[in-house]
Amino acid sequence: MSRPVRAAEVLAAAVLLVAVAGCGSRLPESDFERGSTAPAPSGAPIRVGIITSATSPVGGSAFTGPRDGAKAYFERLNARGGIDGREVEVRTCDDGGSGVGNNECVHKLVDEQRVVALVATSSLDYAGASRVSRARVPDVGGQPIGSAYDTYPHLYGIYGSLAPRDGKPGWGGKLIGGTEVYRYFKREQGARTAAVVSYNQAASAAYARLVTRGLKAEGYKVVTEQVDFALPNFRAAAADLKEQGADLVFDAMDTHGNAQLCEAMDDVGAEVTAKVTNVQNWTSSVADDYKDAPRCRNALWATGASRNYEDTDQPAVREFRDAMKDTKALSQWQLEGWAAAMWFTDAAKSCRGDVTRACVDRFMNRDKSYTARGLLLPVTYEERAEPPESREACVSVARWKDGEGWVTQGEMSDNCFDVPQLSYQP
Known part of the structure; x- marks a missing residue:
């Protein structure tokens, strides 16, 4: 993968x-x-x-x-x-x-x-x-x-x-990194416009540029929003992504910033197909973390490479x-x-x-992938002299629903795509 x-x-x-x-x-x-x-x-x-x-x-x-x-x-x-x-x-x-x-x-x-x-x-x-x-x-x-x-x-x-x-x-x-997450939302959810929200801070902005590059490689219209780290105006960012008609929202922020952004999105009535987060935020504490943003909370999707702990x-x-x-x-x-x-x-x-x-x-070091009894997408360790330009990659996807928790969206071993591999500086 x-x-x-x-x-x-x-x-x-x-x-x-x-x-x-x-x-x-x-x-x-x-x-x-x-x-x-x-x-x-x-x-x-x-x-x-x-x-x-x-x-x-x-x-x-x-x-x-x-x-x-x-x-x-x-x-x-x-x-x-x-x-x-x-x-x-x-x-x-x-x-x-x-x-x-x-x-x-x-x-x-x-x-x-x-x-x-x-x-x-x-x-x-x-x-x-x-x-x-x-x-x-x-x-x-x-x-x-x-x-x-x-x-x-x-x-x-x-x-x-x-x-x-x-x-x-x-x-x-x-x-290198693949664009399978962006391909998934494009193919399975029909998304076409994505917003990327970041702080005006070097690491946050650099990561936002990586996400933007991947989205553009998948043909998205990308709306970039940057907020001040010290005095963030999330309401203005939320209003703009609503005006631009964003289907998806990605971010380069911490959980606290995400929660504030979600509150602002609820306040201005910005409804999206998915507010996409990552595996580290794939937790049962979502209800508390996003307690003041019920609409945005129920638009949270998480992506990763392991089987949903709710399965x-x-x-x-x-x-x-x-x-x-x-x-x-x-x-x-x-x-x-x-x-x-x-x-x-x-x-x-x-x-x-x-x-x-x-x-x-x-x-x-065996020449064999590992799945931990199906808990992981196949993990391989190879030593390729050159990075591949494209590769089949799979993604585990879940969305949050109040009263149900994280609900798996399709079998992860079936959410697979042949996607480009983009190079980046760590």
Whole structure:
């Protein structure tokens, strides 16, 4: 599959807006008791590390979803006997959202505690990525908030990569992203005009330009709206996108800004086919986050590369939901952290008792895609010398409906399109 431009860069843009609140939903520490029918794990524990920006400039809950999903998976795995009778021992580290803190976490987990692998990394500044790679420690299923997973060998982000990963980002410093999200709304929803709203701030504006470029490549008429970061006039932006007849609204803003924009859209009567957000905002907290914008709230759509956590007709989702049944707020990032832990577990099981860094890395480097029992669109890691000009890419889509939550829009493995791959500077 192709990683859409949207996935990582919207985070990078929001991250630099350090005066904003976090976008995710924090999960309390899970505490699942071991089932009485499963033997307790025996033998030497298998130690893994999870690095998370649990405290960061964008709020304490923004990055914790992957960690909490992974921990819940390992807790349930241990309750069922672990891996070949060995418990998975999880060591966590909060890097504080800084490069210095990240390097300290890498040193602590990789060098001192000698973890077999890192799992479900979600770091604001993955400054220690090169050290992880040099140590040949597999990093399994991390969130590609920056370009590390398209830069270094032994790092395997949750969405895959085609880049050479030879120490430089992508191909000659440029990454690629597909336009499948824009194609989806054009084909399935008949959208033709899209508004892109950003702050007058460098990272936000740069990301907005990427979105605009992708939309234009798909033939959209694009309306750009920029608001002042310090004193944003969302009402004026909302009035203009209504006047321009926008079918879709994309943004390069944080959740707080999105909520304010939605309120303004409701105030001026701007109705759109979809107010499109990303996987990080695919959470059960929407009703609270957008409590003052009921019309816009019910026009929220989310896109990503993993199966909707509301799809309880799927066995793999049911297991995730059962493990998280005591959780107050659910999120798609939790499900992706769960999938990352499953990925590591499958790799470790392939080692047949001798779980080493090298063995796990061999599994990750297989010439075979991975889906985490259908929770992920097929994830592949290749090393193409040149970036493809086009590629078939699929997208998972859901829309919010009050009283129902996130409602899946079509089977994600069927929402597939042959789309151009646009290069961009990370």
